[in-house]
Amino acid sequence: MPILIDQPVVKQPHRTPEFTxxxxxxxxxxxxxxxxxxxxxxxxxxxxxxxxxxxxxxxxxxxxxxxxxxxxxxxxxxxxxxxxxxxxxxxxxxxxxxxxxxxxxxxxxxxxxxxxxxxxxxxxxxxxxxxxxxxxxxxxxxxxxxxxxxxNYKMLKKMFLAFLYGDLLQKLSNSCRPYETVRGSVNALVEIWINRLRKAILSNEKHHVADFAARIVHDFDTIELTGERTRPQVGIVGEILVKYHPGANNHLISLIEQEGGEVVVPNILDFMLYCLTSDEQRKRYSHVPFLAGLKSSAGVWLIERQRNKIRNILQKSRRFAPMGTIRHLIQLAEPIVSTCNHTGEGWLLTAEMVELIEEGIPNIVCVQPFGCLPNHVTGKGVLKELRSRYANANITTIDYDPGSTEVNQLNRIKLLMAVALRNLPK
Ligand code: SF4
The missing domain is CATH 3.40.50 (Rossmann fold)
Incomplete structure (x- = not known):
C-alpha cells in the first residue's frame, strides 16, 4: 500500500504577459x-x-x-x-x-x-x-x-542626457530658488528649459551638450536674485526614491526652504556611476571577469567625459561650482566604509555626506525609509564615525514610513535648522 505523504503546496509564480x-x-x-x-x-x-x-x-x-x-x-x-x-x-x-x-x-x-x-x-x-x-x-x-x-545606442545616449540635464537643472534651481526676487521665477525657468529639452529630444535635434549647458547656466547665472548665499546650505542624502520624490518625502525641499535653508541635493548620475563601478570595485577583492571590470571602467570614463563639459562651463559661472567626480567620491568613502558596499545606496551614501561636509555644508538630512537595512548601515551606521572626524557635522536622520507622522519629521528639521542658523557665519 502506498504511503501517503502530504505534498507541499507549490504556488504558481504570478505571471503577467510579456510586453511585445x-x-x-x-x-x-x-x-x-x-x-x-x-x-x-x-x-x-x-x-x-x-x-x-x-x-x-x-x-x-x-x-x-x-x-x-x-x-x-x-x-x-x-x-x-x-x-x-x-x-x-x-x-x-x-x-x-x-x-x-x-x-x-x-x-x-x-x-x-x-x-x-x-x-x-x-x-x-x-x-x-x-x-x-x-x-x-x-x-x-x-x-x-x-x-x-x-x-539602442541612440536611446541609451538620450537617457543619459535626460539625467545629465536633469541634474544640472536640479542643482541650479535649488541654488537660486530661495533667493528669487520675483516669486516663482526660478520654477518658471526650469519649466521653460524642460519644455525646450523635451522638444530637442522629441525632434532628434542635433546639438552639443556644451551649447545647451552653457545656455542653461547663463539663464540661471543672470536670473534676478536677492540676498544670495545668506542662508545655511542643507544637503539631502539617503535612499534614492525618498531623496528625490517630493510626494514620498513630504516635500522636504520646500520644508527646508520655508525654514530658511538652501538645499543641495546630490546628482542622480552619481548613483548611476556608483552602480557602474560595482564590478570595478569588487575586482579589487574578488574575482570578476576581465570584461565586466573593463566595461565598468569604460562606462565611467565615458560618462565623466561628458560631465567634464558641464564642469568646464560651471567653472566659468558667476554663481555655481562644478560637481565632483565619482573617483573623488570613492576616495572619500574608502577610509570609512568598504567600497564593496553595493547594496542600496551603499558606500555612495557615506561618500555624499563626507563630500558635503568637506565642501563646507555640515548640515545634512539623511532620509531613511522604513525597512531599508542597507542604507541604515551606510547612513545611520556611520554617523558616529563622521561626528568624530568632523566636529561641526550637524546631521539628522529622518525616517519615512506609511505611519510616521509629519510632526516628527518637521520637529527634526526645525532642530537641524536652528543649529544651522546659529552656526551660520555672520
Ligand atoms: S531596501 Fe532600501 S535601498 Fe533597497 S529598495 Fe528598499 S529602500 Fe531602496
Missing part, C-alpha cells in the same frame, strides 16, 4: 514618479522611441494605502510607494487595462529593489489586473532583452 512589439503599438506604459525634472525628460526619450509613455504624477495618501493593501507591510517604504502608485492608477478608471502596461525599476542587487517587479506582478494579479504586462526596467532593458522595447 504589438503592445508597444497599443499600450500606454505607466511609470511611477521619482524625480520630477529628470523624469519629464526621461518620458520624452520613450516617446521619441515610439512608446506611449506616461510618468505618473506625485504620490498621495491614497497611493500609499493601495501599496499597503497589496504589498506586505514589512517591505521597505519605497516598494509600497511605487507599487501603490501604479495600482492606484489602474484602479482610477483613467486607463484602459487592455491598453496599459506598467514599468518598474529592478536593480538586480542585494536589496528589495530587485523584487519590485515581482511585488508589482503579485499586486496587479491580486487587484484583478493579471493581464497587464509588467516591464522591469533593469540592465536587461539596456541589453535589449525586453521584447517590444529595443534599446
Amino acid at each position: 512589439a504589438h503592445d508597444k503599438e497599443i499600450r500606454t506604459i505607466l511609470c511611477p514618479q521619482m524625480a520630477p525634472i529628470h523624469f519629464a525628460l526621461f518620458q520624452a526619450v520613450f516617446e521619441n522611441h515610439g512608446c506611449r509613455f506616461e510618468v505618473l504624477p506625485e504620490v498621495d495618501r491614497g497611493a500609499v494605502e493601495e501599496g499597503l493593501r497589496y504589498v506586505n507591510n514589512d517591505v521597505c517604504y519605497p516598494a509600497i510607494v511605487v507599487v501603490g502608485q501604479l495600482i492606484q492608477a489602474l484602479k482610477s478608471g483613467k486607463y484602459d487595462p487592455d491598453r496599459t502596461a506598467l514599468m518598474i525599476s529592478q536593480t538586480c542587487g542585494g536589496c528589495r529593489s530587485t523584487n519590485y517587479a515581482t511585488f508589482l506582478k503579485i499586486a496587479a494579479a491580486k487587484a484583478g489586473f493579471h493581464h497587464v504586462p509588467v516591464i522591469p526596467f533593469s540592465v536587461d532593458i539596456a541589453n535589449g532583452n525586453t521584447k517590444g522595447i529595443n534599446v
